[in-house]
Amino acid sequence: MSEESESAGELPEYAERVLEVAELIPPGRVMTYGDVAEWLEEGGPRQVGRVMALYGGAVPWWRVVRADGQLLPGSELRALGHYREESTPLREASRAAEGHLPRLDMKRARWDGRTRTEAHN
DNA sequence: AGCGTGACGAGTA
DNA sequence: ATACTCGCCACGC
Numbered sequence: 001m002s003e004e005s006e007s008a009g010e011l012p013e014y015a016e017r018v019l020e021v022a023e024l025i026p027p028g029r030v031m032t033y034g035d036v037a038e039w040l041e042e043g044g045p046r047q048v049g050r051v052m053a054l055y056g057g058a059v060p061w062w063r064v065v066r067a068d069g070q071l072l073p074g075s076e077l078r079a080l081g082h083y084r085e086e087s088t089p090l091r092e093a094s095r096a097a098e099g100h101l102p103r104l105d106m107k108r109a110r111w112d113g114r115t116r117t118e119a120h121n
Numbered sequence: 122a123g124c125g126t127g128a129c130g131a132g133t134a
Numbered sequence: 135a136t137a138c139t140c141g142c143c144a145c146g147c
Contacts, residue, residue, distance in 0.1 A: 032129085032130085033128075033129055033130085034129065034130060034131095037129090043142095043143070043144085044129075044130090044141095044142050044143060044144095045129035045130060045142080045143095046127065046128095046129050046130090046142065046143060046144075047129095047142090047143060047144065048128090048129080049127070049128045049129055050127070050128080050143090050144065050145085051128095052128055053127080053128045054128095056128075061128080064128085065128090066128080066129065066130085067129075067130055067131085068129095068130085072128060073128075074128085075128085123147105124146105124147090125145105125146090125147085126144105126145085126146090126147105127143105127144095127145095129141105129142085129143105130140105130141085130142090131139105131140090131141090132138105132139085132140085132141105133137100133138085133139080133140105134136105134137085134138080134139105
């Protein structure tokens with residue numbers, strides 16, 4: 001018998017790969033959806049986004065972010081808490097407007113997948 | 122089979 | 135800085 005559908009409890013292979021990458025991202029660093037897709041050499045940012053939306057709860061989802069550094073809408077405060085806890089480079093809003101949360105400093109926080117787990121300061 | 126939608130990205134105005 | 139467009143690909147109606 002040919003099983004084409006996934007058994008309950010098992011994830012699609014692509015999803016599993018995406019989650020695996022998410023778990024590799026060191027604390028204090030982030031990867032964009034596009035970076036993950038590029039690294040997997042499969043799918044695109046939207047596909048990665050879909051996986052994170054569906055199954056991201058099982059991994060450090062806050063380390064997979066948008067390329068523009070915007071915090072995840074709906075979970076901004078939760079994400080921000082993690083970033084402060086991990087000392088992830090943030091870019092504070094110049095105009096201190098309440099309700100205007102900081103964004104990620106992508107230049108410093110972006111992780112290219114190369115071993116460097118240190119030296120970012 | 123077409124069309125809209127989405128935890129996206131880059132380019133342009 | 136924001137707003138809008140287009141490209142991308144999987145899903146659902």
